[in-house]
Amino acid sequence: MNVVITGASRGIGKAVAEVFAANGHALYLSSKNEVAMYKAMAEMQDKYPGVKIKAKARDLSKREEVESFGQWVLDNGFHIDVLVNNAGNFLPGSVYNEEQGFLEEMIATNLYSAYHLTRKLLPQMMKQTPVSGTRGHIFNMCSIASLNAYKNGGAYSISKFAMHGFSKNLREEMKPHLIKVTSVFPGAVMTDSWGDFDNSTQRIMEATDIARMIYASSQLSPQACVEDITIRPQLGDL
Numbered sequence: 129m130n131v132v133i134t135g136a137s138r139g140i141g142k143a144v145a146e147v148f149a150a151n152g153h154a155l156y157l158s159s160k161n162e163v164a165m166y167k168a169m170a171e172m173q174d175k176y177p178g179v180k181i182k183a184k185a186r187d188l189s190k191r192e193e194v195e196s197f198g199q200w201v202l203d204n205g206f207h208i209d210v211l212v213n214n215a216g217n218f219l220p221g222s223v224y225n226e227e228q229g230f231l232e233e234m235i236a237t238n239l240y241s242a243y244h245l246t247r248k249l250l251p252q253m254m255k256q257t258p259v260s261g262t263r264g265h266i267f268n269m270c271s272i273a274s275l276n277a278y279k280n281g282g283a284y285s286i287s288k289f290a291m292h293g294f295s296k297n298l299r300e301e302m303k304p305h306l307i308k309v310t311s312v313f314p315g316a317v318m319t320d321s322w323g324d325f326d327n328s329t330q331r332i333m334e335a336t337d338i339a340r341m342i343y344a345s346s347q348l349s350p351q352a353c354v355e356d357i358t359i360r361p362q363l364g365d366l
């Protein structure tokens with residue numbers, strides 16, 4: 129399979145890339161920071177020398193850069209089997225006192241990145257010849273902050289509710305086109321988003337937990353679509 133993953137330089141996106149690479153699938157990756165992206169790519173290439181891995185750094189909060197990344201994907205000329213819209217950023221805050229501009233930044237990074245990239249790639253996906261009965265599978269990284277309000281959710285949570293709306297609509301629209309759409313709702317996952325949180329008691333999940341669920345969902349029969357993946361720490365939300 130050919131797998132396109134955004135936000136793949138670290139955290140959940142990198143774990144998703146690794147699980148597909150470990151299973152021999154070709155990767156087309158993106159992140160904002162070029163040095164971090166190429167470092168992660170080189171690391172994966174060393175670990176999985178037989179796997180094709182390409183990457184292009186772009187700021188996906190900017191529409192023209194999403195267009196440019198999407199065009200690079202299309203120019204590679206492959207069948208797009210999996211698209212993982214994972215790139216995202218977390219700014220804690222509350223509606224009443226977060227900094228001016230937080231909402232715009234969260235919406236641009238967490239929603240518009242996925243919306244515009246999907247729109248760029250969909251025309252090709254919708255007309256590509258089905259492989260094993262499907263034209264492709266899109267995973268949208270939502271959050272439990274898409275499902276419930278919580279303290280310090282603010283603009284981040286608003287953007288993730290919107291991502292959920294995007295993903296649900298896409299699922300409905302793509303049913304007759306043989307393109308699967310899965311919304312992923314993780315609770316707390318130990319990544320850079322959690323800064324110096326001490327996870328020595330393994331209170332929160334690992335990025336590989338999410339990656340393994342995504343990979344498993346990509347492996348089902350063409351007539352089965354995992355619509356939602358909700359996954360929380362065993363002890364519940366923090």
Ligand SMILES: NC(=O)c1ccc[n+]([C@@H]2O[C@H](COP(=O)([O-])OP(=O)(O)OC[C@H]3O[C@@H](n4cnc5c(N)ncnc54)[C@H](OP(=O)(O)O)[C@@H]3O)[C@@H](O)[C@H]2O)c1
Nearest residue numbers: 135136137139140159160161187188189216271316317319
């Ligand atoms: N960790 C959690 O607890 C948790 C829970 C629920 C949902 N999520 C969601 O899961 C996704 C990944 O989160 P994570 O915790 O793995 O985050 P992370 O470790 O902070 O990694 C974020 C990734 O997204 C990329 N990115 C951020 N802004 C970007 C931009 N403007 N353009 C292009 N790429 C950009 C980063 O690239 P650079 O390295 O270049 O900055 C990085 O590769 C996000 O959508 C997040 O909201 C996370």
